[in-house]
Amino acid sequence: MDLFGSFVIACSMYSRIPMPQVDWTENRMKYAMCFFPLIGVVMGAALWLTALIGENVHTLEEGSLLWAVMGTILPLLITGGIHLDGYLDVTDARSSYGDRAKKLEILKDPHVGAFAVIGCGIYLLAYAGFFSLIPGKAFPLIGGIYVLTRALSALALVNFPKAKKDGLAAAFSDGAKKRVVTLSMSIYLVLTAAFLWWHGGIVVLGVMAAGAVLSFLHYYQMSKKEFGGITGDLAGYFLQQTELLLVAILAVWYHLV
Numbered sequence: 618m619d620l621f622g623s624f625v626i627a628c629s630m631y632s633r634i635p636m637p638q639v640d641w642t643e644n645r646m647k648y649a650m651c652f653f654p655l656i657g658v659v660m661g662a663a664l665w666l667t668a669l670i671g672e673n674v675h676t677l678e679e680g681s682l683l684w685a686v687m688g689t690i691l692p693l694l695i696t697g698g699i700h701l702d703g704y705l706d707v708t709d710a711r712s713s714y715g716d717r718a719k720k721l722e723i724l725k726d727p728h729v730g731a732f733a734v735i736g737c738g739i740y741l742l743a744y745a746g747f748f749s750l751i752p753g754k755a756f757p758l759i760g761g762i763y764v765l766t767r768a769l770s771a772l773a774l775v776n777f778p779k780a781k782k783d784g785l786a787a788a789f790s791d792g793a794k795k796r797v798v799t800l801s802m803s804i805y806l807v808l809t810a811a812f813l814w815w816h817g818g819i820v821v822l823g824v825m826a827a828g829a830v831l832s833f834l835h836y837y838q839m840s841k842k843e844f845g846g847i848t849g850d851l852a853g854y855f856l857q858q859t860e861l862l863l864v865a866i867l868a869v870w871y872h873l874v
Contacts, residue, residue: 626645626649628656632696651797657767658760661761668684689748701857703857704858705734708732708736709736710724712730713732721780744861748868749868755871761809762863765809767805769859776795780851824870825863836859
């Protein structure tokens with residue numbers, strides 16, 4: 618078992634974090650998804666460090682436009698936008714209102730459609746807007762969101778039906794040790810829930826958990842009904858959609874309270 622190789626594959630595929638080159642062997646692929654949520658840990662740490670530096674040099678202030686923009690683009694810089702790319706492809710496909718075959722065809726099309734551009738603008742503006750409402754005391758919870766969404770995404774990847782026998786989702790799912798990945802994601806979810814409870818309290822945990830569960834169920838039903846299962850693009854769509862939803866819930870909750 619080469620766990621370091623599996624870790625390198627996960628980071629190389631789902632982030633821009635510099636990693637040594639390794640062969641994508643069958644044995645390493647089995648456990649690669651077990652390390653996917655750790656990228657969320659790195660993202661949370663990077664955001665915290667950025668806020669700390671900004672506070673010390675008086676360039677970032679809570680609620681400022683610059684802080685909201687940094688909170689929006691930093692995750693994209695770390696991931697390389699791989700999940701946002703899936704979000705835009707699925708936005709294009711769903712906006713076509715075509716049949717299942719048409720939507721899957723759009724997902725494979727490398728060209729960017731008008732609805733994808735519109736969807737990208739709306740997404741980034743909404744994310745920055747909600748992020749600007751999040752107070753400093755709630756900041757650690759954002760890191761928990763990054764981990765939570767990736768744990769749920771990996772859980773779906775190895776358990777939900779696939780729309781295609783080939784592609785990114787099928788490659789990682791077929792090569793994964795499903796029981797080990799499912800157990801690993803369950804542990805991540807429990808630890809993340811404890812983290813959210815510790816930093817936000819039981820009510821905040823309950824509200825965020827409810828939002829995550831509803832998004833997860835919608836992901837399953839929508840992907841199966843409209844696409845016949847999940848794909849790599851749909852996995853990215855779910856992750857970005859859920860992240861935006863949880864950031865919005867966090868912002869609205871603390872703004873009202």
